[in-house]
Each structure stands twice: as structure tokens, then as C-alpha cells.
Amino acid sequence: MHCDNALLEVRSLVRLHVDASFKLHRGECIALQGASGSGKTLLLRAIADLDPSEGTVTLDGATRESMPAPAWRRLVTFVTSEPGWWADTVRQHFAAWEEAVPLVEELGLPSSSAEWNIQRLSTGERQRLGLVRALALGSPVLLLDEPTSGLDAGATAAVEAMIAKRVKAGTGVIWVTHDADQARRVASRRFIIKDGRMTEEPA
Amino acid sequence: MTYIRLEYGDLLLPALLVVMNGVCSIALQLRLERQLAIATVRMVVQLALVGYVLTFLFAAASPLWTALAAIVMVLFASQEIGVRQKRPLRGGWSYGLGAACTLMASATVTTFALLTQLRPDPWYNPRYALPLLGMILGNTMTGISLGLDVLTNGLVRDRAAVEARLALGDDRYHALLPVTRDALRSGLMPTINSMAAMGLVSLPGMMTGQILAGVEPIDAVKYQLLVMFLIVGGTGLGTLVAVVGGAYRLTDHRHRLRLDRLVARPDT
Numbered sequence: 211m212h213c214d215n216a217l218l219e220v221r222s223l224v225r226l227h228v229d230a231s232f233k234l235h236r237g238e239c240i241a242l243q244g245a246s247g248s249g250k251t252l253l254l255r256a257i258a259d260l261d262p263s264e265g266t267v268t269l270d271g272a273t274r275e276s277m278p279a280p281a282w283r284r285l286v287t288f289v290t291s292e293p294g295w296w297a298d299t300v301r302q303h304f305a306a307w308e309e310a311v312p313l314v315e316e317l318g319l320p321s322s323s324a325e326w327n328i329q330r331l332s333t334g335e336r337q338r339l340g341l342v343r344a345l346a347l348g349s350p351v352l353l354l355d356e357p358t359s360g361l362d363a364g365a366t367a368a369v370e371a372m373i374a375k376r377v378k379a380g381t382g383v384i385w386v387t388h389d390a391d392q393a394r395r396v397a398s399r400r401f402i403i404k405d406g407r408m409t410e411e412p413a
Numbered sequence: 414m415t416y417i418r419l420e421y422g423d424l425l426l427p428a429l430l431v432v433m434n435g436v437c438s439i440a441l442q443l444r445l446e447r448q449l450a451i452a453t454v455r456m457v458v459q460l461a462l463v464g465y466v467l468t469f470l471f472a473a474a475s476p477l478w479t480a481l482a483a484i485v486m487v488l489f490a491s492q493e494i495g496v497r498q499k500r501p502l503r504g505g506w507s508y509g510l511g512a513a514c515t516l517m518a519s520a521t522v523t524t525f526a527l528l529t530q531l532r533p534d535p536w537y538n539p540r541y542a543l544p545l546l547g548m549i550l551g552n553t554m555t556g557i558s559l560g561l562d563v564l565t566n567g568l569v570r571d572r573a574a575v576e577a578r579l580a581l582g583d584d585r586y587h588a589l590l591p592v593t594r595d596a597l598r599s600g601l602m603p604t605i606n607s608m609a610a611m612g613l614v615s616l617p618g619m620m621t622g623q624i625l626a627g628v629e630p631i632d633a634v635k636y637q638l639l640v641m642f643l644i645v646g647g648t649g650l651g652t653l654v655a656v657v658g659g660a661y662r663l664t665d666h667r668h669r670l671r672l673d674r675l676v677a678r679p680d681t
Contacts, residue, residue, distance in 0.1 A: 260579060262665070278668075279579075280582045280583060280584045281582070283580055290577070290580070294573030294574035295574055296571070296577070344581065347582065
């Protein structure tokens with residue numbers, strides 16, 4: 211049961227063909243599913259204010275526009291399935307690597323990965339390190355776009371466990387996945403995007 | 414000062430070297446012969462015309478005509494900047510940004526040189542102002558077009574990296590910094606390279622021209638140094654403002670990357 215005070219509230223958010231309204235509560239993970247091209251990523255990017263959109267998005271009652279966009283994105287953090295890299299080594303992408311080490315190890319990577327060259331990372335390593343990089347911000351809302359799409363079963367379980375701990379600690383999570391089983395495992399509510407509309411699936 | 418005077422007929426033999434390049438292009442199937450022919454005809458017509466125009470302007474020595482000629486030169490340079498972009502900015506931004514930066518940089522540096530070092534009488538004397546502006550303009554145009562091209566292509570190529578930084582809470586200035594630095598380096602590199610090689614690998618065109626026209630080599634060198642300093646100043650200033658302006662236009666007040674403000678021209 212959730213109280214009425216939503217952590218994140220999305221009202222009539224329109225980005226291209228996508229039109230969405232919903233609430234995300236503290237300590238809640240909702241799954242977002244839909245066919246490829248249905249607008250799942252568009253919706254997450256619009257919530258993170260990475261693309262222009264119409265409508266209202268609030269965090270604890272404060273609108274996106276009431277704060278600078280960088281501040282908003284540190285609170286409502288979008289994690290893409292293919293994280294981007296701008297420097298040569300892993301460490302250069304972290305503000306405080308030492309603080310991220312426990313998370314890195316929890317996802318099965320050694321602390322020495324700090325010195326790894328980005329060019330030699332596998333897809334799975336990139337995905338896990340990209341996730342850790344975002345989790346290290348400690349954002350109250352995480353927007354995860356297929357965070358385990360490139361991972362094996364073991365790494366997927368580790369990511370799901372890590373996110374579950376965050377949810378238990380009060381983080382709100384929107385998790386985009388094509389895997390219906392995963393959606394049932396990680397989320398308490400499931401939504402489908404079809405024809406640009408977002409509807410809740412019955413429990 | 415004495416110099417060997419050339420007639421138009423004297424240029425026919427050297428022009429055969431261009432024809433030779435065209436033949437090579439056909440033989441090796443480089444498909445450059447058409448471009449080469451057009452560029453050669455353009456150059457001959459443009460230079461012949463400019464010879465007559467400069468003769469008129471020098472004789473008139475009017476501030477109005479001098480300013481008009483300068484504006485026309487800037488507009489042509491802006492047009493070239495737009496044409497050279499693989500992905501120009503939408504709307505009038507590509508032309509406008511190129512024109513504004515070219516005008517600002519070349520006018521500032523040319524005026525600086527006229528008022529402080531050369532001090533001709535009158536200060537806008539077209540015999541000094543226009544050739545100086547032309548040399549600065551040509552290099553500034555190259556710097557700006559290279560800088561903008563590297564900026565726009567870099568942002569398209571590195572979109573994931575830039576947006577990763579934005580998503581993690583960086584502001585647009587920090588998120589675009591690596592691409593912006595690359596763009597500035599690219600814009601300035603041709604000028605730096607030409608300076609480094611000057612005198613050893615190449616004798617600059619203006620200096621050679623002066624020497625051929627009978628000027629003492631030492632005096633020609635002094636003029637060349639002045640021009641090179643002005644070119645570095647103009648190119649640096651123009652490229653900096655153009656790249657920062659381009660980066661500003663390709664983001665918005667909410668620190669979003671706005672690649673929708675670019676036109677894709679994959680065939681260029």
C-alpha cells in the first residue's frame with residue numbers, strides 16, 4: 211500500500227506520439243513494457259528532461275522547471291541500455307571511484323577495473339559499469355532502460371538484487387524490459403505502452 | 414622597384430599544368446576533372462574581375478566603396494562556410510553564425526592592424542585594408558568552417574557520450590567540452606601548421622609576391638610576419654566564437670542536446 215503522496219508524478223506528458231500519466235511512489239518499482247518503437251525510451255528520456263516535451267513532471271511536488279535541468283537529472287536519473295563514455299579509462303567516468311567500488315564488486319567486477327580501457331570493455335561490462343556510475347549518484351528516482359539486455363543470467367540476477375535493495379531503501383524505479391518474467395520479478399506494477407498510450411496491466 | 418611584367422598570354426603555358434592534372438584525373442578515374450575545370454575557371458574569372466574591381470576601388474579611395482567591398486567579401490566567405498558543412502545548422506543559423514563570426518573576427522583584426530601598425534592615410538585606404546582583410550578572411554573562413562564541421566560531426570558521432578554526461582547531471586558546457594576542444598583544435602591546426610613550416614618548407618604567397626614585385630626580402634618578411642600574426646588572431650577569435658556559438662545553438666536552456674537543429678547532408 212502506498213500513501214497518496216507520489217515521489218514522481220507524471221501528468222499528460224507528451225513526447226511525439228507518446229502520451230502518459232502515472233504516479234511512482236517511494237520504494238516502488240514499476241515495469242514498463244511494449245513493442246520495439248512503442249515509445250518506452252522516449253518516455254524515460256522525456257521524464258529525465260533529455261528531450262523537449264509537454265506536460266508536467268514533479269518530484270516530491272516540485273516541477274522539473276523549478277530547478278536547473280542538471281539538478282533534476284541528478285535526482286531523476288536515466289540509465290540507457292548502451293551507456294556512453296567520454297574518456298579513456300573506467301575511473302575517469304566516476305566522480306569518486308572508491309565509493310563506487312562496493313557496487314562494482316557486487317556486480318561481479320573487480321576494483322581493478324578502474325584502470326581498464328573503455329575500448330576493451332565487453333557489452334556486459336559497459337552495461338554494469340554504466341549502471342554503477344548512475345547508482346553512485348544516489349538518485350531518489352531511477353529510470354532504467356533495459357538495464358540487463360546484454361547480461362547473462364548471473365549478472366542479471368545481481369543487477370535485480372542490487373536494484374531491489376535500492377527500492378527497499380526508498381528509491382523509485384521505472385524499469386523498461388521486454389522480458390515479462392523479469393517485469394513480474396522486479397516490479398509491483400506493470401504498464402504497457404501501445405499506440406502511444408500507457409495503461410496499467412492487471413496484477 | 415622593378416619587376417618582370419606578365420601578360421595574360423604568359424599564363425597559357427603554366428595553365429597546361431592544370432590540364433595535366435585533369436588528364437591524370439581522367440586516366441586514374443579520380444573523377445576530379447569536372448571539379449578541377451570548374452575551380453580553375455572560377456579562379457580565373459574571379460581573380461580577373463577582382464583585379465579590375467581593386468583598380469577601381471584604389472582609385473576611388475572611398476570609405477563607402479571600401480566598406481561595401483568588405484561586406485561583399487564577408488558574405489561570400491559566409492556562403493563558403495555554409496557550403497562546406499556536412500551537417501549545417503537549420504534555418505538561417507548556419508549562414509548567420511558564419512557571417513557574424515567572420516565579420517567580427519576579420520573586421521576586428523584588420524581594423525586593429527590599420528589603426529595601430531600600418532596607419533595608412535586615410536586609415537581605411539583600400540590598398541591596405543582590402544588585401545589585408547582578404548588574407549585574414551580566407552584563413553578565418555577555413556578555421557570557422559573546419560571548427561563548425563568538427564563540432565557538428567563530433568556531436569552526432571559522440572551523442573551517446575554527451576548525453577551520458579547530461580543524464581548524470583553535467584551541464585551542457587561540461588558535457589560538450591571534449592567535442593568543443595576537438596573542434597577548436599581542428600580550426601586552429603591549419604594556421605599553426607602553416608606557421609611552423611613557413612620559411613623552411615614553404616615561402617608564403619604574399620611574401621613571394623612582394624619579392625617578385627621588387628620589395629627587399631627583409632621588408633617582405635616583416636609584412637608577412639605582421640599578416641601571420643593577424644591571421645592567427647583572426648582565426649582564433651573567429652573559430653572560438655563560432656564553435657561556442659554552434660555549441661550553444663545545439664543545446665538549449667534545459668541543457669539538452671538538440672541535434673534536431675542540424676540538417677543532414679550525407680551526400681556532401
